[in-house]
Amino acid sequence: MNIRTQLTLSYIGIVLIVLFAIYFFLGGALETVLSDRITNALQVQAALTREFLIEQLPEKDEDQFSYDNIDVLVDRLGKAGQFRLTFIDENGVVWGDTERDGQSLKEMDNHLSRPEIREANKNGFGEINRKSDTTQTEYRYFALPIDRDGTSIGFCRVALPMETVNTTLGNLRRMLLYATIAGSILAIVFGFFSTGAIVKPIKKLTEITQSIAAGEITSRVEVKSDNEMGQLSRHFNIMTDRVQEQIDMISVENKRLETILNNMSEGVLLINGATETTYANPAAIVMLNLPEMYIGRALIEINRIPELQALLREAEHTESVAFAEIRLENLRESEAEVTIVPVIAENEYVIVIHDVSHIRQLERIRADFVANVSHELRTPLTTIQGYAETLLNTKSSKNKKRKEFTAKILQHSTRLTRLVSDLLELARLESGDIELKRTVCHLNSFHEQIKDVFEPVLEESGLTLQWDIPEDLPKVSVDRQLFMQVFVNLIDNAIKYSPDKGMIEVSAEIRESDDDVIIHIKDTGIGIPLESQSRVFERFYRVDKDRAREMGGTGLGLAIVKHILLCHDGRIWLESELGQGTVFHFSLPVSAEG
Numbered sequence: 001m002n003i004r005t006q007l008t009l010s011y012i013g014i015v016l017i018v019l020f021a022i023y024f025f026l027g028g029a030l031e032t033v034l035s036d037r038i039t040n041a042l043q044v045q046a047a048l049t050r051e052f053l054i055e056q057l058p059e060k061d062e063d064q065f066s067y068d069n070i071d072v073l074v075d076r077l078g079k080a081g082q083f084r085l086t087f088i089d090e091n092g093v094v095w096g097d098t099e100r101d102g103q104s105l106k107e108m109d110n111h112l113s114r115p116e117i118r119e120a121n122k123n124g125f126g127e128i129n130r131k132s133d134t135t136q137t138e139y140r141y142f143a144l145p146i147d148r149d150g151t152s153i154g155f156c157r158v159a160l161p162m163e164t165v166n167t168t169l170g171n172l173r174r175m176l177l178y179a180t181i182a183g184s185i186l187a188i189v190f191g192f193f194s195t196g197a198i199v200k201p202i203k204k205l206t207e208i209t210q211s212i213a214a215g216e217i218t219s220r221v222e223v224k225s226d227n228e229m230g231q232l233s234r235h236f237n238i239m240t241d242r243v244q245e246q247i248d249m250i251s252v253e254n255k256r257l258e259t260i261l262n263n264m265s266e267g268v269l270l271i272n273g274a275t276e277t278t279y280a281n282p283a284a285i286v287m288l289n290l291p292e293m294y295i296g297r298a299l300i301e302i303n304r305i306p307e308l309q310a311l312l313r314e315a316e317h318t319e320s321v322a323f324a325e326i327r328l329e330n331l332r333e334s335e336a337e338v339t340i341v342p343v344i345a346e347n348e349y350v351i352v353i354h355d356v357s358h359i360r361q362l363e364r365i366r367a368d369f370v371a372n373v374s375h376e377l378r379t380p381l382t383t384i385q386g387y388a389e390t391l392l393n394t395k396s397s398k399n400k401k402r403k404e405f406t407a408k409i410l411q412h413s414t415r416l417t418r419l420v421s422d423l424l425e426l427a428r429l430e431s432g433d434i435e436l437k438r439t440v441c442h443l444n445s446f447h448e449q450i451k452d453v454f455e456p457v458l459e460e461s462g463l464t465l466q467w468d469i470p471e472d473l474p475k476v477s478v479d480r481q482l483f484m485q486v487f488v489n490l491i492d493n494a495i496k497y498s499p500d501k502g503m504i505e506v507s508a509e510i511r512e513s514d515d516d517v518i519i520h521i522k523d524t525g526i527g528i529p530l531e532s533q534s535r536v537f538e539r540f541y542r543v544d545k546d547r548a549r550e551m552g553g554t555g556l557g558l559a560i561v562k563h564i565l566l567c568h569d570g571r572i573w574l575e576s577e578l579g580q581g582t583v584f585h586f587s588l589p590v591s592a593e594g
Helices: 003-056 067-081 102-106 115-123 162-193 196-213 228-262 282-288 306-318 357-393 399-431 443-461 480-496 545-550 557-567
Strands: 084-088 094-097 126-131 138-148 151-161 267-272 276-280 322-326 336-343 348-355 438-441 464-468 476-479 503-511 516-523 571-577 581-589
Touching: 003 067, 003 138, 003 151, 003 162, 067 084, 067 094, 067 102, 094 102, 115 126, 115 138, 115 151, 138 162, 151 162, 196 228, 267 282, 276 282, 282 348, 306 322, 306 336, 306 348, 443 464, 443 480, 476 480, 476 581, 480 503, 480 516, 480 557, 480 581, 557 571, 557 581
Parallel strands: 464 503
Antiparallel strands: 084 094, 084 151, 126 138, 138 151, 267 276, 267 348, 322 336, 336 348, 438 476, 503 516, 516 581, 571 581
16 A cells, blocks of 8 residues: 555545544534523523513502413413413412413412522522423423512513424534535545645654654654655654764763752852853852742842952953952851853853851861960960069068969969860860760769869858759769769859859759750859850850959860760750840750669
8 A cells, every 4th residue: 555545545534533523513512502592592581571570460469460360461471482481479389381271270389499490589590401390391491580669579480392402403413414424525535636645744754853852852753664755764763863862972961960060069150141040059049049030030130249240240351260259148157259260152151159158267266266275375374474583583582472472373373274174175075085984873963062062162152052953853874074074164154153142053854855854054143145145165255254264264164064965965055134144954865774
């Protein structure tokens, strides 16, 4: 079978399918149109009947309001319009019907419950197809309420037998079927002599080409013959296979590049001149706080940092790499190194953003640490040096003076020793080079030791230490020596910053949701400003530096406490208000043996 015959038969089949589809579609459309026209006719008839009844119906209290008078009036109207007409009063009583007369009319059921009457009463009109309970015939009903002078006097209902509708529809469908058969015969005759059907294989090839252009690169043309069309299809498939290989290679490279860009800590953007943003990796989106719809928008629309705009203009003007360190609002310390590299051939610019805020923070911490250590060491060393030189050069032999100087030297030597010891302890804790000697114990086992350590200081200052830890609290597993240091440092802090006659309260509780013991150390001291609360656990950080040095602190106590708790899988935090005191909270896991 040659291609011409194949295409001709295919064409005929398609035409037949289309014709019969049109037949069924038009049949349904005609049915809908006819149904709408019948409904409109019923609506018009019902409206005219309602107006006539409003004018002609006697009042209920008149002698003329009777079955005979009203039924005669309704019969006359129904015959004139060739519809079944019914008048029903507001109580559902049928007073006139073109299908019933005399006694049979009086015996008709109350119609107030009929669907079309209920719908008319509710919505202003009622329409339904149903079988009549009175005549046992299927009708299409349309009902309207009748009001006279604002008062309901009943309902007029118009009905048309569905047999009439169905007969009309049958005639229309029959005529349409004859037209469809005639059209099919003409299509078959025309299909055999038509030469246009030869374009179908070309159309198929075009469809495959379009699908490949849309991205469905796996689509191929089916080769069914060795004629010219088959050779064209075969060569087309070979070409598509080669394109597929190239696309696969590019796809692998793109995925590799996308993986690299998505996992970079540096932000990367691609800008098409100053008018369009074409790409941004996740890091860049976070750093610049870009909106969801950033593609295709100018950089100045989606980011308002002047320094970044100025750097882009510099790269555009010089057509060379531009570099600067600028501040970005969405970074922790707002510092970033930005490099803009122009791609001259494409008029595009690659922007690389390197977050250096952490590096700058470490540099500041290192500088602060060196400055603080230098200051802490210089003060006692200067004092020791001064008193030693005085002792060396003095010609006085007064033992009292020598003892006083020697005591000062001893005091500052002790302070240096304590500072160095705290630094070494903190270094050991931070490095993790410490072996915990854990013991399962109750927190109340530390109470007596705490009293022994602080009783002289508490008596001297008039402070009260209230220990309020429940006996039924679960036990914890801690290194007793290190954990004693936590209590000592926190209570010592509370004593230093609480006024005389104040109170320090130690309490604890368990939170079942966390399965942790929470210990609270509350004082009635001066409190900590809000801006300092996030830094009190840094080494050498002091809220009131003059007062802290006067009291002999090293500035390392809270840092040591923090790292001791971290070694015990715990954590520490605080709540404070100026003039109202401070509460330090720290948590420990409940011991499995407790």
